[in-house]
Amino acid sequence: MNGYKNGYPCQTIKYEDVQNTVKYLRNRTTIRPVLAIICGSGLGGLANTLEDQEAFAYKDIPNFLVSTVPGHAGRLVFGRLGGKEVVCMQGRFHCYEGYPVARITLSVRVMIELGAKMLIVTNASGGLNSDYKVGDLMVMKDHINLPGLTGINPLIGSTDDRFGPRFVPLSDAYNKKYRDLAKEIAQELGMDYLKEGIYVFQSGPCFETVTECCLFRMLGADVTGMSSVPEVIVARQMGVDVLGISLVTNKCIRTYDAVEVANHEEVLETGRMRAKDMERFVAKIAERVEFKG
Numbered sequence: 001m002n003g004y005k006n007g008y009p010c011q012t013i014k015y016e017d018v019q020n021t022v023k024y025l026r027n028r029t030t031i032r033p034v035l036a037i038i039c040g041s042g043l044g045g046l047a048n049t050l051e052d053q054e055a056f057a058y059k060d061i062p063n064f065l066v067s068t069v070p071g072h073a074g075r076l077v078f079g080r081l082g083g084k085e086v087v088c089m090q091g092r093f094h095c096y097e098g099y100p101v102a103r104i105t106l107s108v109r110v111m112i113e114l115g116a117k118m119l120i121v122t123n124a125s126g127g128l129n130s131d132y133k134v135g136d137l138m139v140m141k142d143h144i145n146l147p148g149l150t151g152i153n154p155l156i157g158s159t160d161d162r163f164g165p166r167f168v169p170l171s172d173a174y175n176k177k178y179r180d181l182a183k184e185i186a187q188e189l190g191m192d193y194l195k196e197g198i199y200v201f202q203s204g205p206c207f208e209t210v211t212e213c214c215l216f217r218m219l220g221a222d223v224t225g226m227s228s229v230p231e232v233i234v235a236r237q238m239g240v241d242v243l244g245i246s247l248v249t250n251k252c253i254r255t256y257d258a259v260e261v262a263n264h265e266e267v268l269e270t271g272r273m274r275a276k277d278m279e280r281f282v283a284k285i286a287e288r289v290e291f292k293g
């Protein structure tokens, strides 16, 4: 991962590889997506709701990785949602699966090169804010990239201007217009459980210790998870606006003598419980977003 291969640091994603994958998919689908969606743990049902679906298993797509996490089906699904042509990752890749961080975001580059002008990331998270309940949704206002602060960032490596700049501003990582639209739609749909807050990314796969949870809360985070941030960084490098929606699937344990512990089954179970609401919500967002040009 740290060495060089064919003159490139191994982390680097080649523009030509992305283009080859784009070409492969364009030749096999008639859908020209303007919106890209990534489904988080247990939230993949959204992809099944697309109209006029055309789906590809990740294992069949050149340069794609494979999903190894339960609740991540591992399919790229094209179709229509809310009257728009979309592409949906039914399952994502995570650093803790052993993949280099730049590699897990190749699929985001592909969806953007296919034409996506907006990225919606969804994820499952643990609630740190004591006002948050299991089943709440949170519009991501910002993130803390803990692995990023210690040198794990998808943009590390040799740079290619065709993807965008090396030095990417992230003060506007989560588009204000889209956050406001999401809140407006939630109100219309009577979703009084929609919050807005800060997501802290830790690499996983371990759930947090009690002290780590206390630290994250002190840093200002409302929820914690093991994904999404690398995807957002790459989308922003490529000039694409992002909306992030996090489902609080469990409460983070912040007392040392608690008997309950976090587990992936609970994460998936909460995902199933909120699946329909999430689908309705994202479909409405897809319907209402507007793109210039």
Ligand SMILES: O=P(O)(O)O[C@H]1O[C@H](CO)[C@@H](O)[C@H]1O
Pocket: 039, 040, 041, 042, 069, 092, 094, 122, 123, 124, 125, 204, 225, 226, 227, 228, 263, 264, 267
């Ligand atoms: O972020 P997503 O992919 O939704 O999944 C979340 O759920 C898993 C832990 O249960 C971790 O992968 C965490 O990041």
